[in-house]
Amino acid sequence: MNMITARGIKRCFTVGNGEPFYALKGIDLDIPEGKLAILKGRSGSGKTTLLNILSALDEATEGQVIIEDHDLSEMAVPEREKLRRYDIGFVFQSVALIPIMNAYENVDFGLRLAEYEGNRDSRIREVLEMVGLSSRMFHMPNQMSGGEQQRVAIARAVAHKPRVIFADEPTGALDTASGLNVMKLFKDLVAKEGITIVMTTHDPNLMELGDVVFEIEDGEIIGKA
DSSP states (O other): OOOEEEEEEEEEEEESSEEEEEEEEEEEEEEEEEOOEEEEEOOTTSSHHHHHHHSSSSSSEEEEEETTEEEGGGOHHHHHHHHHHHHEEEEESOOOOTSSOOHHHHHHHHHHHHTSOOOOHHHHHHHHHHHGGGGGGTTGGSSSSHHHHHHHHHHHTTTTTEEEEEESSSTTTTTHHHHHHHHHHHHHHHHHHHHHEEEEEEOGGGGGGGGGEEEEEEEEEEEOO
């Protein structure tokens, strides 16, 4: 079963001289449920634009995106916002932790935004243990390494039990060892939590870790592995 289906996705921007520029030129892809999918490509290839459209952060100029049984093109803005809040998690290259909150509070903040109805305390402790930071839960972001901060961001993204996580260059600001630790964590989340993860990267060392890899160049998919 596919978690995400995209057909004929185009994204057009108007450049300085008024001419149209197509960042995406008709993308078709299927991302299976419970897998780690990688969108790879050089800077400017269109992979982040595609990720934003797949995650309902942006709208396609043409085409259709379906997340499970949700057709994004048929959803009103409030419906898309609810989908992002309840069913989707986000991880970005810039970790975006709240600097005046410790790790525990950052994850709790995410749960509050998602209106999580379970026991927040036990879920926070569960996900921080899952990412290997149970002993650091009361540390502030400035007391953590970059890799630790990213793991807190991942814990926050998965805490409300989303169906899919979108991660834009989540290892881009990390050293090689920390980046591989993040990828191992993603693989564990897919295996243990059944989450679908879609991430972008231009790092060739990470490609083989994906269950499915789409190569994007000049707004088109030129390969799949």
